[in-house]
Amino acid sequence: MDDPLNGNHTRLILPALCWSRYRPDFYAVTTDLSVAGLRFRAASIPGLGETLTCSLRHAGTLEVLVVHCNKAAFVARVTRADVAIPVMVRRLLDLAEDQDSDPTPRRVHPRFVPDRPDILVTTASGVQVPGRLINVSASGAALQVDIRLEPGMQITLGRTPATVARRFEDGIGAAFLEPLARENIGPHVSL
Incomplete structure (x- = not known):
């Protein structure tokens, strides 16, 4: 049959x-x-x-x-x-x-652990604090910071403008205002 x-x-x-x-x-x-x-x-x-x-x-x-x-x-x-x-x-x-339906957001860009994780984070009001990059992609970064940054806040990571997208226990996820160029992505990334 x-x-x-x-x-x-x-x-x-x-x-x-x-x-x-x-x-x-x-x-x-x-x-x-x-x-x-x-x-x-x-x-x-x-x-x-x-x-x-x-x-x-x-x-x-x-x-x-x-x-x-x-x-x-x-x-x-x-x-x-x-x-x-x-x-x-x-x-x-x-x-x-x-x-x-898949409610899990999918990563569009691969993540890299940077060779130089230390970074300076600057808030829109000019406050500067040290941060430590966990990983970086073309569209954003996860980093540890010692101050509380709220989702939606405008910040600068090194020289790269970003927005705080989410918070987690020891840090934040930030979305870059402009994606990084493909050739600038990898462990050698410099923000």
Whole structure:
């Protein structure tokens, strides 16, 4: 039998506990969903045409009909749910969308530990304090400073204008007002 999910499918990873009147409980994990149904990976594979009850974490309980199976996975079509099927489909699609979004900011530029980490930090009011660079990229730097600098403050790192982007326990993350030229980036960086 051809795999019914070779077309458009949406990635969805949810743990599930499945059972039926004729089989003991077993664990499975959804891998994706499509118009054909939900695909599950499991160590115990039910038979084609078997009806199961599956409790999916964060989604609810479903009654499903197995429409495709192979050695490691099976596809099941939802026949009944603890809510209306269109509501369940929307819930599953929302969960898939939540899983697809990546709230973790990604670094655009590589970070380097400078050969000369000591730097002079100057605030907009002219106060100068020594700092110690932790790392530097084309777009900013992380550094240790002994005074409290608030996010949004304008500062100068050496001769490079920047804004305090975030604070952490012993220092700050600063974003340069203008990215550094690629040839100026590396352990030899001079701000």
